[in-house]
Amino acid sequence: MSKSDGSIPLNKNIKEPVFLDNKPKDGCGIVGVISKESVAYDIRYSLRVLQHRGQESAGIAVFNKGIKCCKGMGLVYEAISKEQMNELEGNVGIGHVRYSTAGSSTFENSQPVVVKTDVGEIALAHNGEIVNADALRKGLQKKGWAFATTTDSEIIIRLLANEISTTGDVIKAIKSLMGKLVGSYSLVVLIEDRLVAVRDSFAFKPLCIGKFKNGYMVSSESVVFDTLGGTFMRDLKPGEIVELMGDSIRSTMTSSPKNHAHCMFEWVYFARPDSVIEGRLVYDVRREIGKTLAKEHPVDADVVIPVPDSGRAHALGYYEGSGIPYGEGLMKNRYIERTFIMPQQEDREMSVVLKLNPIQPVVDGKRVVLADDSIVRGTTMRKIVQLLRNAGAKEVHVRIGSPPIRAPCYFGIDMKTRDQFAATDRTVEQIAELITADTLGYISLEGLIKAIGRPSKDLCLGCLTGEYPIRIPGEKVRFQKQIDVF
Ligand code: SF4
Incomplete structure (x- = not known):
C-alpha cells in the first residue's frame, strides 16, 4: 500500500490532519459544587483536574443574589484570570471545560451558558451531543425563537427555561425536557441557587456524585473528589435527576431503560486512569x-x-x-x-x-x-x-x-x-x-x-460496529429506538 515516493496512501477524500494530536477528542468536562463556603476555587481546581476532557475554553458560574459567570478561551488558568476569580463569590456554582464537537470553537460558544428568564437566572454546563438539535432549533426558530450561539447547549437551556416557566416546577420541567432531547447529555444546572445534575437515560457520558467536608459535588470524573479531599459516593444512574443541597441530595428517576450505552472510549482513552467509572477503575x-x-x-x-x-x-x-x-x-x-x-x-x-x-x-x-x-x-x-x-x-x-x-x-x-x-x-x-x-x-x-x-448491552460500541444505541437517520440501531420518560 505504501507509495513509492514514501507518502502515505490516504483514503479518497480523507482530510489531512490539522491537529498535532489526532486522537479522538472528547466533548467536555463538567462540575457542580454546593458548600457552606465559597465554591469558586473548588470549581477552578476541579476544572484543572478535568482539563484532559477539553482545552479550548473554560468557564465558571456561581450564584450570589444573581448568577455571575466568567469564561474564556484556552486552558483553565488562561481562560479565567485571578481578578475574575475574585468576582466569583458564592456558595453554589458550576464549571465547564470544552472541546467543541457541536458548534464552533469561539468565545460565544463557551460554557456555562446563562439565560435570564421570568423565573430567574439559569446557568448550564453540558457534556454530550444532542442528535435532534437541528430539528429542535428549526422548530423553535419557526416559533420565533432567536439563538445567540450555534451550540446544542443553548437549545437545552432555552427549552428548560420555557418548561420551568410553563410548569412552575424545576424537576417536572427537567423531566419534560428529557422527553424532548435525543442524544447524549450529562448536565449540571444552576437555577438561581438550586444545583441540579442530570444524566441521559443511556448514560453515555460519565457523571458522579461526591461528598466533601462542607457539601456535595458532582463531576464528570471521580478523580476530582480525590484531588479536593472528598469521597466518591456513586455514579448518577441512567435517566436520573439529582438535586444537590447543602446537607443532602434528592434523586428523581425519569425512565427505566432496558439497556444503557456507556461510551467504551471513556475506559479506553478519554477518562483519567485514576478515575472510577461505573465501578471500574x-x-x-x-x-x-x-x-x-x-x-x-x-x-x-x-x-x-x-x-x-x-x-x-x-x-x-x-x-x-x-x-x-x-x-x-x-x-x-x-x-x-x-x-x-x-x-x-x-x-x-x-x-x-x-x-x-x-x-x-x-x-x-x-x-x-x-x-x-x-x-x-x-x-x-x-x-x-x-x-x-x-x-x-x-x-x-x-x-x-x-x-x-x-x-x-x-x-x-x-x-x-x-x-x-x-x-x-x-x-x-x-x-x-x-x-x-x-x-x-x-x-x-x-x-x-x-x-x-460490563455487559455489551450496556455499552455504546457504535464507532466500532456501526450499530448505534439510538436511532440515527441512515444508520443501524441496536436496541430500542427511543426511551419513554415517565
Ligand atoms: S463508543 Fe459511542 S459514544 Fe463512544 S466514541 Fe464510539 S460512538 Fe461515540
Missing part, C-alpha cells in the same frame, strides 16, 4: 486490555513500550500478560499544546517529532511491541513507527486497545465522517502496511467488552 481496565492483547496477539519481542501517555497502562498489561520486559522507549514533550494547529505540511510532519522522541538504547537493535489505545487516521502512528525504526528498532509490532474505528460518533466525540478512518475499506494487514508496522493487532470486540467488565 480506568487504569485496571486498560491493564486488562493490555493482558488481553498479549493473549490475542502474541509475538516474539524484546521490549514492550507505550505511546506516552495514552498507551502506558495498555503496555503494562501487555507486559503482565506476555512477560516481555516493559520499557519507556518514547519520551513525551509535555509542553506542546494538544490543539496546536500546524498549517504547513512540513509543520505537520514535524508535529510528532516535536512531541515524541525515542530513548534510543531502549529500542536500538530490539524487536519492539508498541502499545496504544486507538488508531483513527493512522498518520500519527505511522510517524511513531518510523521514529522507532530511525532509532534502530529491528521490528515494530503495534498493539491497539480498541477494535478498528470504522463509523462516526454522534454523541459528542469529534469523529464525524467515515472517510477519516484508517480502517475504512482497509483490512488489518493493509492498515499495518499503512503505518509501516511489521505486525498490527487490535483487541477483539469480545476482548474489549470483557476487559471493561
Whole structure:
C-alpha cells in the first residue's frame, strides 16, 4: 500500500490532519459544587483536574443574589484570570471545560451558558451531543425563537427555561425536557441557587456524585473528589435527576431503560486512569486490555513500550500478560499544546517529532511491541513507527486497545465522517502496511467488552460496529429506538 515516493496512501477524500494530536477528542468536562463556603476555587481546581476532557475554553458560574459567570478561551488558568476569580463569590456554582464537537470553537460558544428568564437566572454546563438539535432549533426558530450561539447547549437551556416557566416546577420541567432531547447529555444546572445534575437515560457520558467536608459535588470524573479531599459516593444512574443541597441530595428517576450505552472510549482513552467509572477503575481496565492483547496477539519481542501517555497502562498489561520486559522507549514533550494547529505540511510532519522522541538504547537493535489505545487516521502512528525504526528498532509490532474505528460518533466525540478512518475499506494487514508496522493487532470486540467488565448491552460500541444505541437517520440501531420518560 505504501507509495513509492514514501507518502502515505490516504483514503479518497480523507482530510489531512490539522491537529498535532489526532486522537479522538472528547466533548467536555463538567462540575457542580454546593458548600457552606465559597465554591469558586473548588470549581477552578476541579476544572484543572478535568482539563484532559477539553482545552479550548473554560468557564465558571456561581450564584450570589444573581448568577455571575466568567469564561474564556484556552486552558483553565488562561481562560479565567485571578481578578475574575475574585468576582466569583458564592456558595453554589458550576464549571465547564470544552472541546467543541457541536458548534464552533469561539468565545460565544463557551460554557456555562446563562439565560435570564421570568423565573430567574439559569446557568448550564453540558457534556454530550444532542442528535435532534437541528430539528429542535428549526422548530423553535419557526416559533420565533432567536439563538445567540450555534451550540446544542443553548437549545437545552432555552427549552428548560420555557418548561420551568410553563410548569412552575424545576424537576417536572427537567423531566419534560428529557422527553424532548435525543442524544447524549450529562448536565449540571444552576437555577438561581438550586444545583441540579442530570444524566441521559443511556448514560453515555460519565457523571458522579461526591461528598466533601462542607457539601456535595458532582463531576464528570471521580478523580476530582480525590484531588479536593472528598469521597466518591456513586455514579448518577441512567435517566436520573439529582438535586444537590447543602446537607443532602434528592434523586428523581425519569425512565427505566432496558439497556444503557456507556461510551467504551471513556475506559479506553478519554477518562483519567485514576478515575472510577461505573465501578471500574480506568487504569485496571486498560491493564486488562493490555493482558488481553498479549493473549490475542502474541509475538516474539524484546521490549514492550507505550505511546506516552495514552498507551502506558495498555503496555503494562501487555507486559503482565506476555512477560516481555516493559520499557519507556518514547519520551513525551509535555509542553506542546494538544490543539496546536500546524498549517504547513512540513509543520505537520514535524508535529510528532516535536512531541515524541525515542530513548534510543531502549529500542536500538530490539524487536519492539508498541502499545496504544486507538488508531483513527493512522498518520500519527505511522510517524511513531518510523521514529522507532530511525532509532534502530529491528521490528515494530503495534498493539491497539480498541477494535478498528470504522463509523462516526454522534454523541459528542469529534469523529464525524467515515472517510477519516484508517480502517475504512482497509483490512488489518493493509492498515499495518499503512503505518509501516511489521505486525498490527487490535483487541477483539469480545476482548474489549470483557476487559471493561460490563455487559455489551450496556455499552455504546457504535464507532466500532456501526450499530448505534439510538436511532440515527441512515444508520443501524441496536436496541430500542427511543426511551419513554415517565
Ligand atoms: S460512538 Fe464510539 S466514541 Fe461515540 S459514544 Fe459511542 S463508543 Fe463512544
